[in-house]
Amino acid sequence: MALFTGTPLLAGLLLVPHAPAAQAAATGSGTVEVSIESMTPAAPTKSDSVTVSGTLTNEGSSTITHAHVGMHRGSSLSGRSSLDNASPSTGYVPGVDGPEVKGHKEKVDNLAPGGSRSFSLSVPVKDLHLGDSGVYRLGVSLSGRTQAAPFERVLGINRTFLPWQNGAAGKKTQLTYLWPLISTTHLTAETDAAQTPVFRNDDLAAELAPGGRLQQMVALAKNLPVTFVIDPDLLATVDAMTRTYKIGGPDGPVGKNQAVAKQWLNDLEKAVKTHEVIALPFADPDLASIAHRGKSVPSALSHLGPATELAAGTVDTVLGVTPRTDFAWPVDGAIDSSIVDVATSAGAHNVITRSDSLRDTGGLPYTPTAARPIGGGNNAIVTDARLSRTFEGDLSKADNASRAVQAFLAQTQMINLQAPGRQRSIVVAPQRMPSASQAHAMATALRELQDSGGWTEPLNLTDAAKAKPDPAATRQIPSGAAYPRSLRREELPTSAFRQVQSTQAALDDYRVILAQPERVVTPFGTAIMREMSTEWRGNPTGAGSFRHSVRGYLNGLAKKVHLIQKSDATLSGRSATIPVTVQNNLVQGVEHMTLRLTSSQPNRLDVGKSQQIKVDGGHSQSFKFDTTANANGRAWVTAQLYTEDGKPYGEPMTFQVNVTEITATVMLVIAGGVLLLVLAGVRIYLQRKRMAAASSEDGSDGDDPDDGEDPDGAGDGPDGGEGTNGDDGGTDGDKPEQPSDPKPDTGSESTDPSGSGEKVDR
CATH class of the missing domain: 3.20.110.10 (Glycoside hydrolase 38, N terminal domain)
Structure with missing residues (x-):
């Protein structure tokens, strides 16, 4: 008979290791989870009743019957560390929790496995039998029966603190x-x-x-x-x-x-x-x-x-x-x-x-x-x-x-x-x-x-x-x-502060060019302060993203004031004007800036003095530089904006200038050539004047065509260069001279004296 009765027990023992851990734990005074959700008043006086409300949850595997909720006034606690060590939900400990307060309990209907039910239990303070002022353990338990234990026992308990002031305090x-x-x-x-x-x-x-x-x-x-x-x-x-x-x-x-x-x-x-x-x-x-x-x-x-x-x-x-x-x-x-x-x-x-x-x-x-x-x-x-x-x-x-x-x-x-x-x-x-x-x-x-x-x-x-x-x-x-390592690991890195410093320096360079700097100083100044906030503890990604967004936006604004790229230029004179354009795409104007040109070969090309810059918001403006060329050839010119304190602002703009200006020596040669041309013109003019005078003298010997050395009117003919082209007796000298006709010159055969100042080749 013993053999047969031991078999189920052995089978049960063999099944225990396969049961879920939570199922095994939900036994005894841990079968029911007692949740204390409120206690009023939290610090009662002698005339009060303490009301505790909460929820009961059956964590066991069988239905709980014949159940009720009761209150326990436990022992008082001594010292602040005892409060730290007081566990709210360990199993029922009679010596710690004390007996259930008699005469005050709330009946609970059957509670199925996994089921929950709310409760509320009130007990007059006088029935708690509190002694001297102090902090007492106050427990709320559910007692009942289960199929495995068909007798009443505590199936769950939770505890809280009950502060008690018996009489007036000393010095508050x-x-x-x-x-x-x-x-x-x-x-x-x-x-x-x-x-x-x-x-x-x-x-x-x-x-x-x-x-x-x-x-x-x-x-x-x-x-x-x-x-x-x-x-x-x-x-x-x-x-x-x-x-x-x-x-x-x-x-x-x-x-x-x-x-x-x-x-x-x-x-x-x-x-x-x-x-x-x-x-x-x-x-x-x-x-x-x-x-x-x-x-x-x-x-x-x-x-x-x-x-x-x-x-x-x-x-x-x-x-x-x-x-x-x-x-x-x-x-x-x-x-x-x-x-x-x-x-x-x-x-x-x-x-x-x-x-x-x-x-x-x-x-x-x-x-x-x-x-x-x-x-x-x-x-x-x-x-x-x-x-x-x-x-x-x-x-x-x-x-x-x-x-x-x-x-x-x-x-x-x-x-x-x-x-x-x-x-x-x-x-x-x-x-x-x-x-x-x-x-x-x-x-x-x-x-x-x-x-x-x-x-x-x-x-x-x-x-x-x-x-x-x-x-x-x-x-x-x-x-x-002694500073906690956990907190030190969450600190902003040194690189973050370098970025803050860099952004502040960029803001300082940017603000000085603005006509209304307060429009950007306030939002950027406060944003830089936010970059160092305690908010970023434990959030390095968010901190870095915010810093980059601030700097990126500032850079974008600063780049809206820039030089427009200029194409290569050619100078064909000793002096010329080179225009350089400043673009301001900001809403407000910019001022207190200097635009400076620098020549890579100042001996060849002098680009003039720097100019003060002032451009209204949303506008572009050209600034003209008077340049002087001293020699032919190519020179690179760099345009750069500067702030009032001499710091470069923005990116430089470089372009090439091809100098074709004529030097002083060449100018002297050309001037000499022009003078020779003028003198040649004067000589031709004098020759023509002399020829006209000679022609007048020939005509005065006899106007009658029959009176002369050539009664036939034939003249010298082609050999002499003179003669008639028709029967009308007209001479070539009577025809108008065309601009394209060859200019007459003094013939070698002429025996007339030369004109004053005129050079004659003999």
């Missing part, structure tokens, strides 16, 4: 909570002719719209005791969004979310009237990256001062309040001596750090006041690391958010209980860009803390910085070796 802890309003980079350096800003995308609208992250941050904070910490770049971006704006891209549309932007700014303006405002340097520069990677680039530090000045002006202009600008906030509050030096160099005398960076080594039995003098008139504001990191992670799940709220309250009470008779000031700096769900959890915790009125009181950051420091608290700034 002063609590400062920073409320950051920071976003990613949305504006580019681009603008159009009407100075319309161009956005990288329209994602900011979703953050500003009802239910969006930034809208929720403002709506939640307006009635909370918080200190706003604002990146002025966000304000400038939203302010630009209230007017006409465009979305970047080849066919980027015009933005349509002006109303959303206006409403958000209006809500924020109302909220800050009753709150302190801290303005970070414009675009929230990464101080650690500048200190560690930018220090070898001389211009990196030069941006911090202008960023701080711009921050104050932006907040004042947009919100109408004067912010504090003497606070610096390195990433995650991690500091070393170089970071402090960089932060204070721009006038920030208060450096917000964190207790896991500036660690207390004096063995204090309590959490010291946040403010610490660190020399040089500067203070470190040491935020509490545990409280600052409480609301990280995915808090979109109600159970995670509820536990974070209870943990925050428990930590603050534990701080107060460490030294109830000592006044201390604690500062909390959460993550830079909380999600909407994280913001809701933070707001819930602060409201619960406010409503309890038990162990804390609010304090703004300015007063926290003035609080009397604890003399035993650590003030020694950690060395660079």
Whole structure:
């Protein structure tokens, strides 16, 4: 019989290794997942009832019957580290969780495998039998039966923290909570002719719209005791969004979310009237990256001062309040001596750090006041690391958010209980860009803390910085070796700062030629500041892309002012004019420039003096250079634009000039030849005049044709060169002379004396 009964057992053991791990784990007090999604009030008083709500999920393989939900008041916790080690969902431990509170349970219908059901259980505080002030474990369990265990037992349990203040607290802890309003980079350096800003995308609208992250941050904070910490770049971006704006891209549309932007700014303006405002340097520069990677680039530090000045002006202009600008906030509050030096160099005398960076080594039995003098008139504001990191992670799940709220309250009470008779000031700096769900959890915790009125009181950051420091608290700034490697790996590289320097230099060269430099200085100046933002931590691709886009756009604008290529020229005189054309395709005019020509052979070709340039926007203009040729041949001429301080601007333009100008010696030869021609003409004229006179003398011997040596009228005939062509007795001399006729000259046979000044060949 034993053999047969053992067979099923053996078969079961053989099947166990093949069962899924999750199936094997969902047994005992881990069969049911108990999720605590809310606890109200979070910090109850004696007259309250504690209500816990949540969800039950059967992770087992069989239906749960005869089930109910019960509450357990566990033991109190001692010390802040005990809160860190308290596990919310391990199996039921009677010595830790305590017995189920009698008389208060909620029955639960049968729960099939994989099934879920919500629950809500209320228990009066008096029935929890709480003792002295402290933080207690509060457990919620589901007890029931399964087919494998047909008797009642705890099948699932979850725990949370129950802060309890029994009577009045001693000296309340002063609590400062920073409320950051920071976003990613949305504006580019681009603008159009009407100075319309161009956005990288329209994602900011979703953050500003009802239910969006930034809208929720403002709506939640307006009635909370918080200190706003604002990146002025966000304000400038939203302010630009209230007017006409465009979305970047080849066919980027015009933005349509002006109303959303206006409403958000209006809500924020109302909220800050009753709150302190801290303005970070414009675009929230990464101080650690500048200190560690930018220090070898001389211009990196030069941006911090202008960023701080711009921050104050932006907040004042947009919100109408004067912010504090003497606070610096390195990433995650991690500091070393170089970071402090960089932060204070721009006038920030208060450096917000964190207790896991500036660690207390004096063995204090309590959490010291946040403010610490660190020399040089500067203070470190040491935020509490545990409280600052409480609301990280995915808090979109109600159970995670509820536990974070209870943990925050428990930590603050534990701080107060460490030294109830000592006044201390604690500062909390959460993550830079909380999600909407994280913001809701933070707001819930602060409201619960406010409503309890038990162990804390609010304090703004300015007063926290003035609080009397604890003399035993650590003030020694950690060395660079202590800076977390994980954060160092995310820093901007040195090459990024060199690119920033190069872009700034190009902007400086470009701005000096503009008639209205402010049109480009503002958008490009702020874009360069954004290149050093903490936003780019862990996103080297995005950071590089943004830097390249800024420089590429600047280069494109600079190239719109250029020289138009000139074809080769020929000079055929001693002096000539060479025109060179400057094209300005910008919207605005350019001035304070010089156009200079340089000859490759100045002895051959002198290209004249440089000229001042001024060209209206959208126009081209030719500038004429008076040149002088000294010798024949070819010469290369280079045209180059220069800024007012003598720096070359743009690409040079080169063309060739062929000099065919006649030299002075040749001119003398030609002049001599011309003189000879003139003299020859005079000689011919005198000869003709003499011949005409001689002809007149021959005619005076007798006008009658019958009276003469040749009565027949035949004359000498062809031999004599004289005679008649007809019967009319007319001579050749009576015919008009044609221009093409050969010019007469003095015959060798003539015996008449030569004319005055005339040369006669004998």
